[in-house]
Amino acid sequence: MTRTLTLPPALTQVRVHDAFWSPRLEANRACTLPVLHGKLQEVGALDAFDLDAYAERGITIPKTHHVTPQMWWDSDVAKWIEAASASLVTHPDPALDAQLDDVIARIAGAQQPDGYMNTYFTAIEPDRKLTNERDWHELYNAGHLIEAAVTHYQATGKTSLLDVVERYARFLSGVYGTGQGQRPGYPGHEEIELALLRLYHATGRREHLDFARYFIDQRGQFPNYFETEALARGDNPQDFWAGTYEYMQAHQPVREQSQVVGHAVRAVYLYAAMADLAAADGDAGLRAACERLWDDLTRHSLYVTGGLGPSASNEGMTRPYDLPNDSAYAETCAAVGLAFWARRMAALTGDAKYADVMERALYNNVLSGVSLAGDRFLYENPLESDGTHRRWAWHACPCCPPNLARLLASLGEYVYAVSAQDVTVNLYVGSTLSADVAGHALTLTQEGAYPWRGDVHFSMELDSPATFALRLRIPAWAQGATLSVNGEAQAVTPQQGYAVLTREWHSGDRIDLTLPLVPRRVYAHPAVPQDAGLVSLAYGPLVYCVEGVDQDAALHALSVPRGAALSARFDPDLLGGVTVIEGDAVADTATTADLYTDVPPPTRPARVTAIPYAVWDNREPTPMRVWLRESAR
Structure with missing residues (x-):
């Protein structure tokens, strides 16, 4: 098209x-x-x-x-x-x-x-x-x-x-x-x-x-x-x-x-x-x-x-x-x-x-x-x-x-x-855009706390009413996104991944978009040999990793049970303020000094705390992993 x-x-x-x-x-x-x-x-x-x-x-x-x-x-x-x-x-x-x-x-x-x-x-x-x-x-x-x-x-x-x-x-x-x-x-x-x-x-x-x-x-x-x-x-x-x-x-x-x-x-x-x-x-x-x-x-x-x-x-x-x-x-x-x-x-x-x-x-x-x-x-x-x-x-x-x-x-x-007929929002970043659209001067203000929270708000100022399309990206991971204009719910039926709102816009119009943010498990294609049997964690657009300083077990010994619940918590005092992902895990333990044995190692309960990959290596030297072992239970 x-x-x-x-x-x-x-x-x-x-x-x-x-x-x-x-x-x-x-x-x-x-x-x-x-x-x-x-x-x-x-x-x-x-x-x-x-x-x-x-x-x-x-x-x-x-x-x-x-x-x-x-x-x-x-x-x-x-x-x-x-x-x-x-x-x-x-x-x-x-x-x-x-x-x-x-x-x-x-x-x-x-x-x-x-x-x-x-x-x-x-x-x-x-x-x-x-x-x-x-x-x-x-x-x-x-x-x-x-x-x-x-x-x-x-x-x-x-x-x-x-x-x-x-x-x-x-x-x-x-x-x-x-x-x-x-x-x-x-x-x-x-x-x-x-x-x-x-x-x-x-x-x-x-x-x-x-x-x-x-x-x-x-x-x-x-x-x-x-x-x-x-x-x-x-x-x-x-x-x-x-x-x-x-x-x-x-x-x-x-x-x-x-x-x-x-x-x-x-x-x-x-x-x-x-x-x-x-x-x-x-x-x-x-x-x-x-x-x-x-x-x-x-x-x-x-x-x-x-x-x-x-x-x-x-x-x-x-x-x-x-x-x-x-x-x-x-x-x-x-x-x-x-x-x-x-x-x-x-x-x-x-x-x-x-x-x-x-x-x-x-x-x-x-x-x-x-x-x-x-x-x-x-x-x-x-x-x-x-x-x-x-x-x-x-x-x-x-x-x-x-x-x-x-x-x-x-x-x-x-x-x-921006084009002559539409404005596209590709990133959810608090900002103000000033542009000419459909022959009119537009000021579009975006507010929110993304990527820690998924509520994003837009307000418009126009020199006079104007008809154009506002295209809001609905990320592939955002299942169940909701959208409203001036408090009236709108259907979210993405076209090529964008929710498209075409209407006559007026100064003072408000658009509210909610992108559900929950911890997610991400798996690699089975053909990737390095990630077989492993899982990575994500939250919105952020990929997470684990650093040794946050764990009570060696990273290679940790496993995340497939059915274990994961929770997200914002920590304002950690690494400039980040959302961490936490959940139950298990850790392999040693019961013998022998290098090899005929029985698998027993496990003990453990916890996993993951931080955004973007902020790794901002503290003391410590091991880090994005991909974790995943156990059946």
């Missing part, structure tokens, strides 16, 4: 005022952003834009973190710019604004006369620039700079960085393409595709959309560009360290792909761009490919926490139903990218199943990537730990902290979607 083009609201159109999210957004603003800036300064990533000093230092830039100049440093700075710019929308801060101006001036000063912009290759290896897109990160860095420029422009109205990236995009579009004298190349690490589409939406300049389409269409064509490129620089294409172009989703044209393979972050960045282009162009082939790939991921390879990529060796995918828990890679960046893709798929199709996964990723794998204080981070997000997997203050590859920071700072773009 054809729908009017649906877009996320601008950053300036949404104000978040939510009991769950606001403290996390404040930690992001007040702690994470300055921590990131300080670390980027400490390791030399900011000073790298002083090209002469950078080149003189060669590869000896500070060893305090065992960091040397990196090909992707520009991207880390760009993501910080994007996060800081988004923060200015809701929290004007002259000091942060001036800090941004300083960094952007450094970037502009480092841009080359032809428009090229990459500190590493300009200062350290100028003879090797644009010679190895397979392995290096020039186009990836360019993408993040473009995204940063778009957000900075939208947040401040300044074009200082936008002018830089438009020059860079024009330079790159002269290098890459199918015309005479151009290289038929594309990035090994996808990112610039979705960035160019954001640039198109921000500027209306069709050449940016065309360039994005070129990169997407060219990917995986024969002969493979990465082999041609390797030969041109004197390398043997067969010596490719990853062994397969599946690693960067370049093994076949994107419209022919049906299985999510390779590096997880690269994959979801590509798919987000494909969905964006499908929406902008009405490209049915791209849309069909996105839907196939989505079904493959969610049916075969998505962790219950919304993470993806079980393998550290390729930071990505292995085979269907391979979902190890203690060695799960589930990179924070991959969950962030999944949220990008899911939001675009929800807008493209109007189907709430995509927003369901977006919510799962946001409330679980994304949030687990940062401590409650906002100053420590996770790259990998395992679903089981012996207590030694801890958040770190910094990393030799610090891509995840600024990626997570920019997503949190722009959370308002994920709560709603």
